[in-house]
Amino acid sequence: DTEVTQTPKHLVMGMTNKKSLKCEQHMGHRAMYWYKQKAKKPPELMFVYSYEKLSINESVPSRFSPECPNSSLLNLHLHALQPEDSALYLCASSLLPGQGNNEQFFGPGTRLTVL
Amino acid sequence: GENVEQHPSTLSVQEGDSAVIKCTYSDSASNYFPWYKQELGKGPQLIIDIRSNVGEKKDQRIAVTLNKTAKHFSLHITETQPEDSAVYFCAASEGGSYIPTFGRGTSLIVHP
Numbered sequence: 001d002t003e004v005t006q007t008p009k010h011l012v013m014g015m016t017n018k019k020s021l022k023c024e025q026h027m028g029h030r031a032m033y034w035y036k037q038k039a040k041k042p043p044e045l046m047f048v049y050s051y052e053k054l055s056i057n058e059s060v061p062s063r064f065s066p067e068c069p070n071s072s073l074l075n076l077h078l079h080a081l082q083p084e085d086s087a088l089y090l091c092a093s094s095l096l097p098g099q100g101n102n103e104q105f106f107g108p109g110t111r112l113t114v115l
Numbered sequence: 116g117e118n119v120e121q122h123p124s125t126l127s128v129q130e131g132d133s134a135v136i137k138c139t140y141s142d143s144a145s146n147y148f149p150w151y152k153q154e155l156g157k158g159p160q161l162i163i164d165i166r167s168n169v170g171e172k173k174d175q176r177i178a179v180t181l182n183k184t185a186k187h188f189s190l191h192i193t194e195t196q197p198e199d200s201a202v203y204f205c206a207a208s209e210g211g212s213y214i215p216t217f218g219r220g221t222s223l224i225v226h227p
Contacts, residue, residue, distance in 0.1 A: 004158075006158075031213060033214075040202075040220065040222070041219070041220070042204055042217035042218065042219055042220055043159065043204075043217060045214060048214065056214075090158050090159070092158075094213050095213070096213070097211055097212060097213055102147050102208060102213040103149065103161055103164065104149075104161075104213065104215065105161075106151075106158035106159045106160065107158050108156075108157050108158045109157070109158045111156070
């Protein structure tokens, strides 16, 4: 199984709502990532988890709260978002440095619209 | 940190023609260079990659070349087909970090 799955596929939320994005992989990868992608731009790194611990936070506003409950799951909790947060949110996973191939596997993304 | 430049931003070709996308990188420590294809509404998918210990790699109609001295690498697609239309991203990373630095992307349009 070389797939990263993400739910939901689409999400529309108001600025006062609380919602969560979910990501799952069963490739045994111990590094998981959240990216934000705006139209016609490359993915922009938000968070990195290594061995289920947050290792990188790219100065992301606290209205985005990541969580890694176990080695297969990654969540992104959303609260009090702004319209400019509307984007495609991508999850990815990979082996850790030294474990082998450094290929990142991306999920299909969640298209988020904040009204 | 690493900086990856990618050109052109848009490339329009006729079906059957070849397409070439070029990238340059700044960090000589980078040793892994993946290429991703992203179709509309989907996540990026790895289509080919190359490591710094080889100069060229080919997979059917797709090839990648790497010039470590000049710090540039290129994607070559031969006999293009309409289904090759997508945004292509080059990236670079080094062995101590598996986090790639992406180029700005090239929108490839293949006209039937």
